[in-house]
Amino acid sequence: MSEQKKEVVLSGVRPTGPQHLGNLVGALRNWLKLQDLYQCFYTIVSWHALSSEYMNSKGIKDNTLEVALDWLGVGLDPEKCVMFLQSEVKEHAELHLILSMVTPLPWLERVPTFKEMQQELQDRDLNTYGFLGYPVLQAADIVIYKASFVPVGEDQASHLELTREIVRRFNRIFGPIFPEPQTLLTEVPRLAGTDGRKMSKSFGNAILIKDPPEILRQKIMPMITDTRRMRRSDPGEPNDCPVFTLHKAFVPKEKQDEIAHGCRTAGIGCRECKAVMLEYLIKTLEPVWERRKAFEKNPKLVWNILEEGNKKARRAAEQTMDEVRAALGF
Ligand code: TRP
C-alpha cells in the first residue's frame, strides 16, 4: 500500500444488516474504483449503529461480519484499501467529544435526518444526546483521516455540510488542522425495492447481495411493474416501471434498449422481461457469491483482515490526535 501523498477517501456503513443491491450500485461499485485511485478508508460504524440499535446491541457484531463479507465479496481488497471497525479505533470517540464542544446545538437540531429518522423509526426513542450527535461522530470519522473525499448518497449531504461547518469552526479556533472534505456524490438512478419504493433496509423491501437465486426469483417475479400493463397486450413505459431500475443497473445497455422497445410495443411480457433481468443479475452476482462463500467458511480470516485494518487506521488516527491535542494546548 502506498500510504504517502495519495489523497484520502473515507466512507462508512452502519452494521444494521447485510448490504443490498442499492448499496452495491449506489456505493460499493464506486468504492471499488476508488480503492485503485486513492488512499481509501472504509469503516463499519458500530457506534453509529448503536445510536439507533442500542436496545438490540447484540445484533451489531453479526451484522458487522455480514457487511465485511459483502465488502470482500464485491472485491474490496484489503491490500488496496483500509477496511476497519470504527469502535476499535477509540480516537474517533475522543475526537467526537472534542468536536462536540465547538458544535452549537442549533446546527444539530436543524439537520433534517434527525427528525426524519425519528419519524421513520417510531418504535424506539431516538430523542437522545447520542442520536442528536450522530453527525458530529460522522464528522470525526471523516476528519480524523483528513479525508478529502467522502463518497456518499444524497441522503448524507446535510451531514457533510455540517462536517465542513464544524471543520471551519474548529480551524478558526484552534488553527488549520483539518481539510474541508468534499462530497463525492454517486449519480446513480435509485433502485426500487420489492414494493416499488426506494430500496431501503428500513422499508423491508431490500434485495440482498447475498440472496441466493431462488430468493432473488421469489422477490423479483411478484414485483409490480408499470401499472399501464394490466394485460400482456397493453404497451408499457420502462421509465415508469420499478423493475426497470434493476435493468438499468444490471442489464447491458443494448439488451436494455431491446427490452424497452419490447415493453413499449407490448412485444415482450413482464414475466419474460423480469426473467431476462434476473439472468443478468445472477451473472453479475455469481463471482461475488463465490468470493463471499470462501470468506464465510473462514470468519476468523475476516476478523483478522479487519484487525489489520484497525491497526492501520489507528496509526493514522493517532497522528491526527497528537496534532489536535497540541492545538488545544493539552
Ligand atoms: N451516516 C452514514 C450512513 O448512514 C454512515 C457513516 C458514518 C458515514 N460515518 C461516516 C458515511 C463517514 C461516510 C463517512 O450511511
Ligand code: SF4
Ligand atoms: Fe416493466 Fe419489463 Fe413489464 Fe415493461 S415489460 S412494465 S419494463 S417489467
